Amino acid sequence: MTDLDIRVLGVVEAVGPHGTVALTSTRRVILGVLALRAGAVVPYTELVDVLWGESPPRTAFKTLHSHVARIRQALAASGVDSVVTTRDPGYVLELPRERVDAHRFELTVRHARADLDRGDTGAAVQTLRAAAQLWRGEPFAGTDLGEWGHHEVDRLRELYLSATEDRWAAEIATGGAAAAVLELPRLVAAEPLRERLTGLLMLALHHCGRHADALTVFERLRARLADELGADTGPELSELHTAILRRDVSVATPPAPATHTPAQIPARVGHFTGRDAELSGLDDVLTGDELPIVVISGPAGMGKTALAVQWAARITARFPDGHLFLDLRGHDPEHAVPAEQALARLLRGLDVPEDRIPAGECARSALYRTLLHARRCVVLVDNAGTVDDVLPLVPGSDTSVLVVTSRRSLTGLVARHAVHHVVLDALDAASSVALLGKVLGEKRVAREPKATARLARVCAGMPLALRIAAARLVGLPSRSVAELADELSAARLDGFAVEGDARTVRAVLAGAYRPLSPDAARMLRLLGTSPTPTVSGHLGAALADAPTAVPVLGELTGAHLLIDAGDGRYRFHDLIREFARDRADAEEPEPAAIAGRLLDWYLFIADEANRLVNPDRDAVKPTFRFPLPALPFAAGRHEATAFLESERDGFLPVVQYAREQGMPTEAWHLVYLLTSFYEVSGRWTERVELCRAGLAAARDTGDLSAEAEMLRALGVAYYMTRRLAEAVDTNLTALRVVREVGDLAGEGHVLNNLANAYAELRRFDEAVPVFREAGECATAAGNRIGVALSQRNLGHALVRMGRAAESLAPLTAALAIFDDLGNARLRAGTLDTLGEAHRDLGRHTEALRDFAEALAISREIGDRWLEWELLRDRGLTHLAVGDLAAALDHFGQSLTVTRAVHDRNGEAIALALIGHVHLLAGRTAEAAERLEQALSVRAQVPDGYEEAHIHRDLAALAAARGDDAAAGPHRDRAVRLYLRVNATAEAEALSEPGS
Known part of the structure; x- marks a missing residue:
């Protein structure tokens, strides 16, 4: 074992065989952070953040490596070798965790709490005293840590305080009230708003006969909470105050045991499958410093109750004093169980006779908490509707665990209590197939593996739907799985029903839909019509013709009918989307208006972004049939492209939807208007499919000019994805169409694109004359940007042919036109090629100057595609002069950008x-x-x-x-x-x- 001890609970120290290791303050911090994660990799970036926060110096990583080298030298001088090792992407302290005082403290506290769980309070006192002696002061005392470090210090302080509270609670329980009265006032003065400490001081004073002093301590805290926070004391402290007022001796004695142990948890669901990660996370809840309320929420039909019951069955041995169950029926407001009635049912389960159950919610809640105090019980509350339904049922101590299931998030509980929240979504494909296999039998599934996988997809991972589908097959062994999958694909929601069972998917979803407010119900219907994988709140507001959709979206996500996907976006579970579309078909009077508003909104954002990114792209000017909403992004090119990036997954479905709705012009217009976005952001692979859909829509219109525009766009997409033979064929087709239309400017653009494809195929002899022909067409059409593009691309081909000197004239001419037109993006692209020419001519300083200016422009306008090319070209220039380090740096940056743009x-x-x-x-x-x-x-x-x-x-x-x-x-x-x-x-x- 390595003879090294590291202490972070106070000033950071490292002690080796030869004594204390001599380290500077910064190096103590680095070693301390590594010690907190002993045995695990601490990334370089995390260490940089700890040392310098959000403003690290340019040499941060080099300085960090230097500090680590000095740490290794200091450790070696103290007789410790090879404990700080490099393991990509950071450093590891190869040291047993028990050699670090913080880890030793946590382990000791855990052992003490195990003693308390066994009822061995005396042993727990001794163990907690030993833990306290490890604490020499504030963790990392005297050092300035970054955000991560501050969070870790706060975590250690909280662990210390809760362990201190456990210790004095155990001391008081074993006759140490007098000692507690001497020590607790100091602790309360340091943490004046910590209610458990105040309660322990009140209890110790009460045990010592100082009832008036105990009441004074309470009044002091109550006044401070009211003045500083506008809050009241918690129910536990208030109950202790009342007991001391009454001189109640029961606060010093444990409650009498019940005459029987309740065991009300329902039987586990058959063939429970999946949810391993969720169960593991729930198990971890029991290892923490405090026992939180467990809330399992999610859409209807996702198996919330099944998971809760499964976990409750796993932990019964940990909670031997009783297992209570209560269905609040909160998803049905008309039949929901009120709190007063719910408490009565729980009290009966705790063996309270009917005539001893007090009247009123407050009295019942107080008795319920009293009976659970110091008992270890599981309380499973199913189908809670609101936070107010749950609050009266929260145990008063952390010896019992409250498990709540709900179709709503119940996030308001977090303001009052520690909560462990599990949000259930659909089962993954493997778990879905496994569930079908358990119900149907593995042999039957093995006979039709592809059909079973398809059936699982049709059920969209909803456990209720999977069980209903399996039930429809169980009694019919000769029926094929494929046949049922076909039927359910066609029938959708109506197919998820079993004769004699009222619990259908449609009925369950209808039960979640009925309690919605009218505005939320309509928003669900409107968003259900959208073809996109996710929807934004801005789209919701546009569809509803409302200034904002935030309140109703909050209601829908709270009811788990819509899933918050982050960044203002939302998604549906597939069957809930199907239900929403059914409701829209049945209840919305103007479906065409919904489609029109949706397409108007997408055309609006694409048009506005196009104006900001490339105003020269102006061949399409969309017309709008409905009032336009507020622009969902600030009027800047970066904000526009960032917003379109968030919408990107929906572009192809929207174009296809427009064709289905009989609006092909809107479809190809949208594809055209999105061109500028793809030019600066990359992602050309998906652009290919988008242009194919746009071409089909253009052909639907019968407009040859539209067809030519989409062929041209598709040719560029093929070129950018290295599908060069297809690029040539598509551009040749486009050329025939533009010539038929008589579009001279368009012909010039297509010729230019065709020549680019020839050049990439290294068919330079074909490319050069086509570039010249493109320039002639653009000149005849008066299209200056076309002239400049042909000149720039001709110059690039000449550079690649080894004729850099000849390229300077066309490149310089192109640059002059782009400058005159004020087109920064094309200026940057031309500077890139000019830099290549200068490099090939041995003018490396001029080349680096060109690349630097172009790189600055590309980053300013957000053109990441050009950015990676420029980083590559700068790297090649450094390579040409023998600067391998600079070349490697630039190639590494280029790699990062290429991966970012896929x-x-x-x-x-x-x-x-x-x-x-x-x-x-x-x-x-x-x-x-x-x-x-x-x-x-x-x-x-x-x-x-x-x-x-x-x-x-x-x-x-x-x-x-x-x-x-x-x-x-x-x-x-x-x-x-x-x-x-x-x-x-x-x-x-x-x-x-x-x-």
Whole structure:
């Protein structure tokens, strides 16, 4: 065992075999944080946050590594070696947790509480006294910690205070009231608003016969709570105050045991499946410092009661004094059980005779808490409707656990009590199939595995729906699973019913729908018509023609008919969405108006974002049929693209929905208006499907100009996703259409895109004349931006052909036009190519200047696609002058951006370049790892030229390792690929002897 002790409960200290380790304040903090997570990786970023907060210096990581190196030296000098190790992405202190005083304190407190659970109060007193002696002062005393550190100190302080309260409660119970009277006033003065400490002081004074002093202590706290917080004392303290007023001796004696132990928890549901994570989290509740209220909430039919009963059955041994059950029927306001009646039922379960049950909710609640005090019981309250239904049923001590199920969130409980909240959603696919297998039998499921998986999907993971579907098959062994899946797919909600059982999915959801306010019910119907995976509150307000939807959305999420997906977005469970659509069909008088408002809203946000991101893209000007709502984002390009990013998953469903609703013009208009968003954000793979849908919609209209526009957009999407052969074919089709229409400017744009595809295929001899033809069309049409684009792209092709000197003229001409038009994005793209030309001409300073200006523009306008290319090009320039460290840094940044925009081609390029730098630096292991990763990604986005580079470097890597057998195949593969894409110079260089 490592002979090192670390103390953080006070000033941070480390003591090794040779005495206290000499460390500066900063290094003590680092070692202390590592000690709190002994045995686990603490990320570099977390340590930087602890040391410097939100404003770390530029050299933060370098400084951190230097501090850790000094810590290792200091530990070694004190006789401790190799305890602080590096393990990506951070550091680990390889030290047993019991060698850290904070962990030792927590373990000691846990043992003491186990003694209390066993009723061994005397042993608990001794253990808690030992725990208190580990505490030398405020954790990390005298240090300035970041946010994480402050939270950890607060957690340790709370543990210390609760352990101190446990200790003095045990001391008083074992005759130590006199000692408590001497010590507790100091603790109460330090924590004047902590009610349990005040209660312990009152109890100790009461035991010592100082009743008047005990009442004075209470009055002092009550006045302070009222003055400072406007709050009253809690019910436990108020009850103690009343007992002392009455000189009640019962506060010093345990309650009399009941004559029988209640066991009211219902039988567990058959074939309980899944919910392992939820059950594990519930088990962890019992290991904490205090026992919270457990609230299990979720939509109707999700198995809330089944989970509660399953867990209650698991923990009965931990709570041997009784298991109470009560159904409040809170989902049905007309038949809900009032609190007074609910308490009466619980009191009867606790063996209180009918004639001893007091009248009134307050008196019954007080008796209920008195009877549960010091008893270990499970109280399961099913189907609670509101917070007010639950509050009177909360036990007065943490010896019993209250478990509540509800279709509502009951978040208001958090203001009064500690709450562990479990929100149930649908079962995952594996658990859904497993449940069907348990009910139907594994053999039957094994006969039709695909049909069973489909049936599980139709049931959308709702346990009630899965059980009903299985019940419909159990009695019919010859019926196929596939047949039922087909029937339920067609019948949907109506199919989820079993003869003789009133508990259908539709009936359960209707029960949750009926109590809604009229506005919330209508919002549910309106949002149910949306085709998108999630919906925003802004869309809800637009559909309802209301200034805000926040209150009704809160009601719907509170009822778990809508799920809060974060960032102002919401989602439906599939069957609840189906129910909402059914209600809309039955109750909404103007379905066409709903569809019109929805499409108006999407066109509105896309149009406004397009104006901010690229006002030159103005071929479409949508018309709106309904009053426009307030703009849901601030008038800035970053805010616009951020909002569209949150809506991105819904774009394709909305375009398809527009076609289904007979509005194809709106469909292709939306695709057009979203072009600017995809140009700056990337994600071109999904853009392909969007453009295909837009093309189909344009063809629905019969408008050739619309068809040409969507063909052009699809060609660009194919180009950006490296589907170059399809890009060529699509642009050739677009070219025929624009020529048929007579759109000269459009012809220029299509020719430009076609030439770009030729250039990427390294068919430069075809690309160059097409670029020139594109420029001629744009000139004839008076389209200056088209002229500049053809010049810029011609320049780029010339650079790639090794004719950088010839590229300067067209690039400079393009730059002048973009400057005159004020188009920052295209200026940045042209500067990027100009920088490449300067680099190839050996003008590295000019190249870096061009790249720096372009990078600043790309970041200002949020064009992440251009950003990764610029980072790559800057890295290549540093590589050209031999600065491997700077090159590696830029390639690493480029990799981060490509992954953020999901550009697999860019990711493969960045990985290959990182591997290339490691190879040049002689770091063969790192080079091999990155090059193999690059090859794997490249397989998903084929590009013969880029793949050849990877095999070239893998050949060089194998040769460097002396593995000629591996080098040869890689070299041959690279040569074949270079020749295939007409890169003969590269192929010849690699074929030379000794290459």
